[in-house]
Amino acid sequence: MSESAGALRLPIEPYEVTGYAFGQRVRSRKILWARHLGDDILAEPGTKVVCIGDGKVVWSEMRLGTNEKRNWGGVIIVEHTNSETGLVFYSVYGHITNLAVSQGAQVAVGDHIGDVAPGSTPENGWWKLPHLHFGIYTGPWMQKVLPGYARPFEGRTKFSWWENPKSFIEAFNQVLLNTLS
Ligand SMILES: [Zn+2]
Numbered sequence: 001m002s003e004s005a006g007a008l009r010l011p012i013e014p015y016e017v018t019g020y021a022f023g024q025r026v027r028s029r030k031i032l033w034a035r036h037l038g039d040d041i042l043a044e045p046g047t048k049v050v051c052i053g054d055g056k057v058v059w060s061e062m063r064l065g066t067n068e069k070r071n072w073g074g075v076i077i078v079e080h081t082n083s084e085t086g087l088v089f090y091s092v093y094g095h096i097t098n099l100a101v102s103q104g105a106q107v108a109v110g111d112h113i114g115d116v117a118p119g120s121t122p123e124n125g126w127w128k129l130p131h132l133h134f135g136i137y138t139g140p141w142m143q144k145v146l147p148g149y150a151r152p153f154e155g156r157t158k159f160s161w162w163e164n165p166k167s168f169i170e171a172f173n174q175v176l177l178n179t180l181s
Contacts, residue, residue, distance in 0.1 A: 006083055007176055008053040008169045009109055011093060011134050012116075015166065018042040019131050022164045026149060034149035037162045038092065038135030045097075045118035045130045051111045052091045052169065055080040057101045059145060064122040072133075073125030074099050075145055076113050082172070084179060089163075090141065094133035094148060097123035136163040 019040025020026055026036050055078040065071025074096040081088050096114035101107055117123035119130045133148055139161025150159040 006054070007109070007173045008080075009050070010166070010169065011049050011052050011091070012041055012043060012047060012132050015039075015041060017166075019129065022135075022162070023159075032151070034151045035159050037137075037146075037148055037150055037157070037159070038094075038133050039165050040131045040133050042129055042131045043116045045116055047116040047132075048112055049093055049096050049114045049116065049132055051078055051101075051107045051109060051113050053078075053080045053109045055091070055107055057103055057105045057107055057113075058090070058141070060099050060101055060103050060105075061145070062099065062123065063125070063145065065125045067120075067126050070127055071125040072145060072148070073097070073117055073121070073123045073127075074114055076101065077137075077145065078107060078113075079141070084175070087138070088141070089168075090137040091165075092133070092135040092137060092146075094135075095124045095127060095131055097121075134165050136165045136168045137161060138163055 017039045020036040024036045058079045059077035062074050063072040072094045076093045078091045097117035098115045101113050116130050119128050146157040
């Protein structure tokens with residue numbers, strides 16, 4: 001079955017939220033009661049990560065952390081525009097290796113953009129388990145990589161600027177189908 005033009009797809013197969021889910025409250029020694037801003041999909045290192053839709057790469061960086069200060073590792077952000085509504089939104093892919101696209105590049109749905117990095121490596125940002133962190137951001141583009149968690153009162157990002165990724169994609173495609181029929 002071919003996808004309808006402009007439709008979004010999920011960034012990894014299978015898409016099973018086996019780590020922290022979007023909106024889940026996370027508490028660790030360093031992250032106190034923050035809300036997770038994406039879905040964590042645990043996957044074998046090397047699992048292919050693809051772009052969810054047509055767009056432009058606005059960030060592609062190996063943001064190396066340390067064992068003491070964990071980080072994004074390889075992070076890519078793609079800007080998308082809904083051709084019907086003009087809504088601009090961003091897809092964020094974290095903890096990946098073999099970054100296959102550079103900043104400024106035009107990308108199409110399904111394009112290979114990187115692979116899940118092995119756990120406890122710089123590319124993975126020093127998290128123990130290999131996983132893709134995938135988020136959808138609708139807030140203002142601030143020319144920077146935002147954190148993967150929103151802490152109340154911290155102000156680096158707002159929870160309301162983020163969407164449940166899978167629900168967002170499903171709703172987006174549903175609207176598209178309704179428009180076409
Ligand atoms: Zn995460």
